[in-house]
Amino acid sequence: MGSMDTSELIRSVPTDLFLGGEWVPSGNRATFPVHDPATGDVLAEVADAAPEDAMRALDAAVAAGRDWAATPPRERAELLRTVWSKISERADDFALLMTLEMGKALPESRSEVAYGTEFLRWFSEEAVRIAGRYTPAPAGNGRILVTKQPVGPCLAITPWNFPLAMGTRKIAPALAAGCTMLVKPASETPLTLLLLAQIFAEAGLPAGVLSVLPTSRAGDVTGPLLEDPRLRKLTFTGSTAVGRALAEKAGRSLLRTSLELGGNAPFVVFDDADLDAAVEGAVAAKLRNGGEACTAANRFHVANSVREEFVTKLTERMASYRLGPGTDPDTTLGPLINENQKKTVIELVEDAVAGGARVRLGGETPEGPGWFYPATVLDDVPRSARILREEVFGPVAAVTGFDTEDEAIAAANDTEYGLAAYIFTRDLDRALRVSDALESGIVGVNRGVVSDVAAPFGGIKSSGVGREGGTEGIEEYLETKYIALR
Incomplete structure (x- = not known):
């Protein structure tokens, strides 16, 4: 199916709340703007949900819960498979929409559509493989039945950097599990x-x-x-600071919690590496998604x-990357998400340079509209630089050296993060030795x-x-029940 043009696509996307199977305005009729990072212009006004809307949605979720949990796994699987097929047919529309509201270059958006839809297909296959176990009790006095x-x-709660994939990575296993x-x-x-919700409908x-x-x-x-006892799980992808605050609130209700938080990924190149491959x-680890990825080096x-x-x-x-609006077919590096993120990147680079880092590429903010920052390489970055401790979330590679393997491992692990x-x-x-020594979930x-729908994604430490x-x-959305049989 061919892609719509920009204005036609924006007009076709629902801007109300998708609540209880219906498209409705917010309870107080409020809206908020969604901006194009390449220009700063407003793309659309979207319904601004209020607390009463959230409670209505929870009411609807509770009312639908028993029947959905009782729906045969094959039927849940087929629905996810249908959504996968429908999004695949509209891949160009989803890619363009993501580029418009997030800024990434169109090739990046197309890659995300391919990646994000695979969670729907993968968990459609996992839905029919939810299993327990049945064994004799060791004492011989009964049977142990374990069910899910x-x-x-x-x-x-999903982040802005992968608008489709971070949604499907949570929605697909939840619905497959019967939640x-x-x-x-x-x-x-x-x-x-919102477009994804339309496809589900x-x-x-x-x-x-x-x-x-x-x-x-x-x-x-x-x-x-989070305070309502009917809610039973929180899943969040975002910053560590917000994750900690949410975990504290979720802890009061003892909610099942999944948190995919910030990263500060080390990229270690040893002296025997294939340098061209490295x-x-x-480049892939740094500039994927313009550097705005939790797994970014x-x-x-x-x-x-x-x-x-x-x-x-x-x-x-990195000098070969062309900075520009993500919709431009020649662009390979789009804008950052907003002005605040641009300021953060500028501050981290300036701090590193003030400490003695050498700018080998970039480092200067282009003039004009939009929230652009060029591909940048910093060498001789001092250990005191903030950019070695804080997640830059931008197209900046900060390079420092080491002499021994132990020194490299210590430097790589010198962070509160471990994604x-x-x-x-x-x-x-x-x-294998260094992989074992690195304090990282991936x-x-x-x-x-490294992202793969068939692999477990998550971190340790902060x-x-x-x-x-x-x-x-899918296990994150399942409870384990033990039934003791005589």
């Missing part, structure tokens, strides 16, 4: 999930199973939900014996892209709890 049941109504779900999309990028999803509640007042909307991996630890060659090649490769890490080496023993060995994707992903 849906957790119940869930609240998902109902409320989704609060990021206020910067609500349109993609077209596919025949029963009313109340899924509600989408865009809002500019996140705390006002999610706060009452550079390609570095943040700190480049490179063996001093090969550092100059690596930095020279990395600079040449993703990358290592490049030709030595298999070293690859390790990429000689590859710069990068969160729980896993998404893989066979582990």
Whole structure:
């Protein structure tokens, strides 16, 4: 199916709340603007959910919960498969919509559509494989029956950087498990999930199973939900600071909680690495999504014996990226999400340079509208620089050197975060040894892209709890029940 033009697409996307199977305005009729990061212009005005809307959505989720949980797994699976098919048919529309509201270059958006839809297909297959076990009790006095049941109504809070994939990664396993779900999309990028809700409605999803509640007042909307005993799970992707605050609130109700939080991924290049492969991996790990990814390589630890060659090649490769509006077919690096993010990147680069870092590429903000920042390479970054401790969420590669393996491991682990890490080496023993030593939930060995729907995604330390994707992903939405049989 061909893609619509920009204005036609924007007009076709619902801008009301998707609540209890219907499209409705917010209770107080309030709206908020969604901006194009390439220009700062307003794309659309979207319904601004109020606390009473959230409670109506929870009422609907509770009312639909029993029937949805009792729906045969095959039927739940077929519905997810239908949604996968429908989105695939409209892949160009979803890609353009994401580029318009988030800014990423169209090739990046197309990749996200392919990735995000796979969660629907994967969990449609997992829905029919939910299993328990039946065994004799060791004492011989009965039988042990273990079953799995849906957790119940869930609240998902999704980020702006992957508007489709972060939604499907949560919605698909929840619905596959038999849970109902409320989704609060990021206020910067609500349109993609509203279009996704429209596709679910077209596919025949029963009313109340899924509600989408865009809002500019996140705390006002999610706060009452987290205090309501009928809500049984929270899943959140976003910053560590917000994750901690949500976990504290969720803890009062003892909610099941999955948190995918910030990252500060080290990218370690050893002296025996294939440098050309390492550079390609570095570009993928750094510039995917314009650097606005929790798995993005943040700190480049490179063996001093090969550092100059690596930095020279990395600079040449990153210099080939063309900065511009994501809708321009020649663009390979789009704008940042908003003015605040642009200011953060500028501050981190200025702090590093003030401490002695050398700018090998970029580092200067272009003039004109939009929230643009160029691909940037910093070498000789001092250990005191904020950019080595804080998540930059932008197209900046900060390089520092090391001499020994132990030094590299210590530097890589010198962070409160532990989501993703990358290592490049030709030595298999070293690859396994260092992978074991890295304090990270995900390790990429000689590859710069690690996300895979069939693999468990999540971190340790301040990068969160729980896993998404893989066979582990659906377990986050299931309770284990033990039945003792005589």
